[in-house]
Amino acid sequence: MAQVVKTGSIDPSGGRDASIIDAGDIATFTIEIKNIGSSTFTNVSVSDNSLKRGDGTSLPLASPPVWLSNSAGSPQGTLAAGETATYEVVYQLQQADIDAGGISNQASVTTTSASYGEQVTLSRPSSNSAQGRTVLSISAHPDMAVTRDEGKLIDANGNGIADPGEVIEYTFTVDNTGNVTLTDITITDPNLNVSGGPIASLAPGDTDSSTLTATYTLTQADIDSGEAVIPPHRRKLLPQVGASIAPTLRTAVAAQEILQLFQL
Numbered sequence: 001m002a003q004v005v006k007t008g009s010i011d012p013s014g015g016r017d018a019s020i021i022d023a024g025d026i027a028t029f030t031i032e033i034k035n036i037g038s039s040t041f042t043n044v045s046v047s048d049n050s051l052k053r054g055d056g057t058s059l060p061l062a063s064p065p066v067w068l069s070n071s072a073g074s075p076q077g078t079l080a081a082g083e084t085a086t087y088e089v090v091y092q093l094q095q096a097d098i099d100a101g102g103i104s105n106q107a108s109v110t111t112t113s114a115s116y117g118e119q120v121t122l123s124r125p126s127s128n129s130a131q132g133r134t135v136l137s138i139s140a141h142p143d144m145a146v147t148r149d150e151g152k153l154i155d156a157n158g159n160g161i162a163d164p165g166e167v168i169e170y171t172f173t174v175d176n177t178g179n180v181t182l183t184d185i186t187i188t189d190p191n192l193n194v195s196g197g198p199i200a201s202l203a204p205g206d207t208d209s210s211t212l213t214a215t216y217t218l219t220q221a222d223i224d225s226g227e228a229v230i231p232p233h234r235r236k237l238l239p240q241v242g243a244s245i246a247p248t249l250r251t252a253v254a255a256q257e258i259l260q261l262f263q264l
């Protein structure tokens with residue numbers, strides 16, 4: 001008779017973020033096979049082909065379990081009464097595994113002994129539990145960073161400066177900084193007319209800097225305020241009104257001001 005205990009853990013140090021479990025991290029399952037009978041096992045073999053994602057998808061293992069040791073020094077494939085064999089199998093997590101909340105697995109061990117002949121024993125997740133799958137749950141850490149560019153003045157009347165009623169166009173950049181895929185990303189901003197989107201899907205580490213845009217329509221007060229609070233820029237800009245460089249400079253100043261007024 002054998003008792004097979006399979007435990008598992010995930011090393012978070014790989015992937016994009018060493019502080020959390022994410023795609024690219026390594027899951028390690030340890031399989032301990034103890035001979036709890038009174039006669040020696042021979043032909044001990046471990047099968048570990050039932051790895052599954054949290055959503056039930058079957059996953060292949062890149063390589064079979066590796067034998068590490070026998071506690072009483074028997075050669076690989078043999079287990080004396082009371083002896084324990086230790087095997088290990090590793091799996092590199094994919095993004096879909098994180099999105100599905102984890103993986104699970106169960107080993108199947110075949111042994112031969114004089115008392116019982118050939119026996120197949122399924123693993124259990126701990127020594128005091130029933131036979132069953134070993135589950136490694138993975139917590140979702142949804143997170144993103146949103147930034148807005150400084151904006152671009154649409155100089156409708158072509159006079160090189162911002163005028164009331166003209167529009168500043170902004171583009172948002174969204175970075176998925178968490179460990180799970182984000183979907184249907186939208187932005188609301190009471191001070192801007194946001195358009196575009198939603199961003200249908202954004203994987204961890206991916207960036208979208210084109211889907212979500214916004215406009216802001218300048219008022220006279222904005223322009224008065226912007227000129228009033230940044231006199232050095234005003235002095236610098238005024239002589240250049242009408243010059244080819246002016247729209248760029250003026251846009252930068254106006255946009256900066258609006259940004260300060262309406263930070264996300």
Ligand SMILES: [Ca+2]
Nearest residue numbers: 012014015017
């Ligand atoms: Ca990691």
Ligand SMILES: [Ca+2]
Nearest residue numbers: 155159161163
């Ligand atoms: Ca203008």
